[in-house]
Amino acid sequence: MEANAWIDQAEHAILHTYNRYQIILERGEGLYLYDTEGKKYLDFAAGIGVQALGYGNSEYNAALKKQIDRLLHTSNLYYNQPIIEAAEKLCEVSGMERVFFTNSGTEAIEGAIKAAKKYAYEKDGTTDHEIIAMEHSFHGRSLGALAVTGNAHYREPFEPLPGIVKFAEYNNPDSVAALINEKTCAVIMETVQGEGGIYPAAKEFLAGVKEICEARDILLILDEIQCGMGRSGQMFAWQNYGVKPDIMTCAKALGCGVPVGAFLVTEKVACASLKPGDHGTTYGGNPFAGAAVSKVLDIFKEQNITGHVQKISGYLEEQLEQVKKDYGFVKARRGLGLLQGLELEPRVPAGEVSKKALEQGLILITAGNNVLRFVPPLVIERKHVDEMKEILRGIFDSYAD
Numbered sequence: 001m002e003a004n005a006w007i008d009q010a011e012h013a014i015l016h017t018y019n020r021y022q023i024i025l026e027r028g029e030g031l032y033l034y035d036t037e038g039k040k041y042l043d044f045a046a047g048i049g050v051q052a053l054g055y056g057n058s059e060y061n062a063a064l065k066k067q068i069d070r071l072l073h074t075s076n077l078y079y080n081q082p083i084i085e086a087a088e089k090l091c092e093v094s095g096m097e098r099v100f101f102t103n104s105g106t107e108a109i110e111g112a113i114k115a116a117k118k119y120a121y122e123k124d125g126t127t128d129h130e131i132i133a134m135e136h137s138f139h140g141r142s143l144g145a146l147a148v149t150g151n152a153h154y155r156e157p158f159e160p161l162p163g164i165v166k167f168a169e170y171n172n173p174d175s176v177a178a179l180i181n182e183k184t185c186a187v188i189m190e191t192v193q194g195e196g197g198i199y200p201a202a203k204e205f206l207a208g209v210k211e212i213c214e215a216r217d218i219l220l221i222l223d224e225i226q227c228g229m230g231r232s233g234q235m236f237a238w239q240n241y242g243v244k245p246d247i248m249t250c251a252k253a254l255g256c257g258v259p260v261g262a263f264l265v266t267e268k269v270a271c272a273s274l275k276p277g278d279h280g281t282t283y284g285g286n287p288f289a290g291a292a293v294s295k296v297l298d299i300f301k302e303q304n305i306t307g308h309v310q311k312i313s314g315y316l317e318e319q320l321e322q323v324k325k326d327y328g329f330v331k332a333r334r335g336l337g338l339l340q341g342l343e344l345e346p347r348v349p350a351g352e353v354s355k356k357a358l359e360q361g362l363i364l365i366t367a368g369n370n371v372l373r374f375v376p377p378l379v380i381e382r383k384h385v386d387e388m389k390e391i392l393r394g395i396f397d398s399y400a401d
């Protein structure tokens with residue numbers, strides 16, 4: 001069947017919640033994806049920051065196949081070895097003390113919010129606690145995560161959303177301080193805002209918010225779903241800042257393709273928040289997901305992925321800076337590690353650049369307000385950066401005055 005016929009069928013069978021690019025991806029190998037017509041694409045999106053190890057990693061694939069033949073699922077009424085190993089390894093690399101596994105990022109956020117609310121409830125016996133979230137944040141599409149997402153366009157049709165949420169200005173500690181009252185139970189933010197347009201937290205901001213939180217025993221929730229798992233050059237982006245959260249969320253690259261997320265808490269939160277009966281999931285943390293997470297963390301360690309990111313991200317940054325210098329319509333370059341963005345003037349629509357890139361065999365996505373987002377697999381090499389840059393320059397030349 002022709003690609004167009006497949007796409008027609010898709011639009012009849014699948015609820016139309018995405019305006020998709022008009023290609024059907026079929027297989028992947030290393031840094032490249034191939035569509036059903038055999039066309040090859042260099043991937044600078046990694047399935048939205050998921051495929052940290054690229055495609056077809058044989059060690060990872062072998063571990064999954066082995067687990068499929070052994071045991072896929074049992075429920076959380078019993079223990080299973082793969083998830084115990086995964087939890088231990090995740091606590092080790094994060095320095096957090098307990099983990100709850102979910103199936104997605106948005107569920108990790110739900111759990112983080114519940115843990116924070118329960119912590120406050122245990123402390124003062126009251127409800128109606130408030131959460132401070134950030135403008136231009138993104139935390140997911142389920143109702144609780146949507147309630148803390150700082151994008152009115154995403155939220156409005158679904159209001160009223162659960163809980164009392166106030167929005168502060170990102171990178172402005174005073175605007176956080178101004179919203180604090182005796183009902184505040186948590187501050188939630190991405191360490192680097194992803195969907196909002198690639199804005200890393202300023203050092204003073206994160207330190208300032210941490211100080212405000214500590215002074216009043218308010219929990220700091222850091223969403224590391226996109227910026228975590230090595231992308232920043234440290235295992236988790238907050239490790240670049242030396243500011244440890246009370247609760248942290250993780251997903252996307254955690255399973256490198258197997259749907260899995262997690263929220264992690266410190267000992268303090270573990271001891272005084274969610275208890276048996278307060279939270280649960282049927283699939284979350286099943287043996288298959290456990291085998292995936294466990295193997296991903298092994299490979300990260302063996303191959304020193306964070307060390308590689310530190311080196312290669314410097315090169316990507318340099319090249320993007322050069323592009324910014326050469327094309328006047330590039331307003332800014334921002335980012336941390338392999339989470340980078342180029343903000344363009346309105347006359348050069350990022351969505352249009354992304355479509356042209358696809359035609360030329362480069363997968364590039366957008367973020368926020370006219371920002372090109374660079375979130376390649378973490379195993380990228382210089383030659384891939386160069387290949388991307390050549391295609392991007394060709395496209396940018398067509399917009400030059």
Ligand SMILES: *Cc1c(COP(=O)(O)O)cnc(C)c1O
Pocket residue numbers: 104105106107109138139140141190194195223224225226227251252
């Ligand atoms: C993608 C993302 C989420 C939501 O994760 P899903 O797995 O799509 O539910 C939440 N927070 C951040 C920062 C994200 O990038």
